Amino acid sequence: MNINSLDLNLLQTLDILLEELNVTRAAQRLNLSQPSVSAQLARLRTEFNDVLLLPGPRGMLPTARAEALREPLRLALEALTLAVAPPDVFNPAKSTHIWRIAATDYMSSALVLPALKMIRDAAPQSRMAVFALHPPQVTQQLEKNELDVVFHTGDNAPPTLHQRKLFSERYVLVGRYDHPQLQQPPTLDHFCQLEFVMVSPDGGGFSAATDNALAKLGRERRVVLSVPHFLFMLEVLANSDLVAVLPERLVRHTPHLLVLTPPLDIPGFDILMLWHPRLHRDPAQQWLRQQIAASL
């Protein structure tokens, strides 16, 4: 018996033959002609080196080898049928899935937080793991099935991944609510005299989109503090006279901060949701992506 040369359809035929013990009825069930099933039985006999079914009164009688095959064959075919069946419709109420999402702390605040309640309500037994975003590694992480979904800015998104634009973000000027220099919307001159804190995810950066926009006007600002995380920046803003230019969604639920429109045009950015083509049609993953998009 060489499993590589065995036609799986022959096993299905044998299974039905062992049930019916009648070649004619087996042929009817298989939608084949009786001679075809007879020929398949002949091939099965060659493969198993056993006659398997002996002609008897009103049908066939199984050999001991055929009897021994009956149960394991049935179980194997059932397992195969289950394995190749179309995936079940995803049922969030019963799901114990662990969702794996990569995001910056800003994206966690803007995206994961709104989606969390919807996901928790609909799939209370599921869990969520948020990973730090490392843009150069996301393609590999998705390929290795280490992540389900990645939040990414619109520029430089890997083209091999599926993507959905979630929203366009704009920048706002933020400082503490009683900041003495923010009680009136600042002019460009006042803006350039403020002292800024900024986020540099890679650490140590003192220039960002705001500085590029200022440079086009021949102006510059004073960035006196560079931090790696948005969370620490919010603490700095609330407890000092430093100000920051931040994505609007980061501060829309922060009560003790003043949020103003900057006195110059700073190009915003798009936020995308990225996922691997392998997960594109997965019902559970489709549900997760729907929840995230619907929560915005």
Added chain:
DNA sequence: ACGCGCTTCGACATTCAGAT
């Protein structure tokens, strides 16, 4: 003898993989 069911055969069609 007859009916039933299995096997085998021949002729032909279809599908598929491999070669060109």
Added chain:
DNA sequence: ATCTGAATGTCGAAGCGCGT
């Protein structure tokens, strides 16, 4: 893209064994 050969299917027919 096309050709070729193998495998497998169909149908119809015939032969065989067995039970009635």
